[in-house]
Amino acid sequence: MDWVNFPWDKAFIILTVLISGLGIVVGVITPAIGQMIVASKALNAIARQPEAGDMINRVVIISLAMLESLAIYILAVILILLFANPLRDFILGELVG
Amino acid sequence: MELEEELTPFVVFNLGPLQVTNTVVHTWIIMIIVSIVFIILGKNLKVRPTRFQNALEWVMETIDHLIRDMIPEQPRLFLPIVGTLTIFITSANLGGLIPGLKSPTTDLNTPLALAIVVFFSVHYYGIRRKGLLGHLKHYVEPIFILLPIEVASELARTMSLTFRLFGNILGEEIVIAVLFLILPVLIPVPMMLFSIFTSVIQAYVFTLLTVVYISGAVEAHK
Numbered sequence: 634m635d636w637v638n639f640p641w642d643k644a645f646i647i648l649t650v651l652i653s654g655l656g657i658v659v660g661v662i663t664p665a666i667g668q669m670i671v672a673s674k675a676l677n678a679i680a681r682q683p684e685a686g687d688m689i690n691r692v693v694i695i696s697l698a699m700l701e702s703l704a705i706y707i708l709a710v711i712l713i714l715l716f717a718n719p720l721r722d723f724i725l726g727e728l729v730g
Numbered sequence: 731m732e733l734e735e736e737l738t739p740f741v742v743f744n745l746g747p748l749q750v751t752n753t754v755v756h757t758w759i760i761m762i763i764v765s766i767v768f769i770i771l772g773k774n775l776k777v778r779p780t781r782f783q784n785a786l787e788w789v790m791e792t793i794d795h796l797i798r799d800m801i802p803e804q805p806r807l808f809l810p811i812v813g814t815l816t817i818f819i820t821s822a823n824l825g826g827l828i829p830g831l832k833s834p835t836t837d838l839n840t841p842l843a844l845a846i847v848v849f850f851s852v853h854y855y856g857i858r859r860k861g862l863l864g865h866l867k868h869y870v871e872p873i874f875i876l877l878p879i880e881v882a883s884e885l886a887r888t889m890s891l892t893f894r895l896f897g898n899i900l901g902e903e904i905v906i907a908v909l910f911l912i913l914p915v916l917i918p919v920p921m922m923l924f925s926i927f928t929s930v931i932q933a934y935v936f937t938l939l940t941v942v943y944i945s946g947a948v949e950a951h952k
Contacts, residue, residue, distance in 0.1 A: 687799075695942065701898070
């Protein structure tokens with residue numbers, strides 16, 4: 634294989650897109666599982682004690698927001714990777730030549 | 731790329747050394763709309779409320795109850811800042827649905843500015859309620875080893891407030907923009923309906939977290 638003339642710039646872009654796609658999948662599935670647990674436990678708690686619903690609601694929304702932000706971090710990282718990668722110039726310019 | 735142009739802010743004109751981006755212009759437009767609506771609604775208030783006054787009172791009472799539940803002592807002190815944040819974020823998020831306008835919250839600078847306001851107001855109210863030493867003592871309780879963790883969580887809080895609002899609204903806008911590129915007729919409509927829900931929920935979450943942080947700073951330690 635001809636490593637000198639290998640199109641590293643194209644490979645870099647393909648890898649970025651591949652990693653972004655995989656990353657958003659993993660990054661959405663894991664907080665979704667956490668949110669699922671929170672929601673089902675909260676439903677159980679409200680069904681057991683409906684009069685505590687307001688307090689449970691507030692705590693649930695806060696914890697769902699916290700879990701939500703994990704997925705958002707992944708989204709932010711992937712947007713940076715795709716549109717504003719700070720390493721792009723370094724990798725394409727200096728390493729590849 | 732079309733999508734990228736739609737999502738990044740650009741400079742509209744220069745005001746002396748300041749560069750005024752389209753985010754700022756859109757914020758001004760939303761501010762003007764909100765001000766006009768609230769001035770008209772609040773002009774002649776009656777004892778027996780009309781339809782619109784009822785809506786206005788509902789908004790006020792919801793925010794007031796939210797604060798009252800979390801901060802039992804002097805809850806009215808926090809109504810101005812929390813109410814302003816709620817109304818501004820809600821209208822800024824929903825502003826993206828108006829054709830030609832873009833949500834100011836899709837620019838990272840707007841949520842960051844709001845989160846910095848929250849950061850400083852938490853410390854302001856904490857110092858005002860408990861004094862400088864009383865406020866700082868909160869960081870070394872129960873033992874001083876936790877000090878770095880408390881400081882780190884203080885910073886992470888601001889960052890997570892910023893990115894939560896920014897990421898949610900931006901994600902929504904990206905999905906709508908992508909659907910719009912595929913087929914501009916009818917396809918983006920369900921997503922836009924869903925974005926109304928997300929916008930209001932995100933404004934509520936931001937408000938709720940602000941109240942939680944302020945109540946953490948001002949609550950009396952037993």
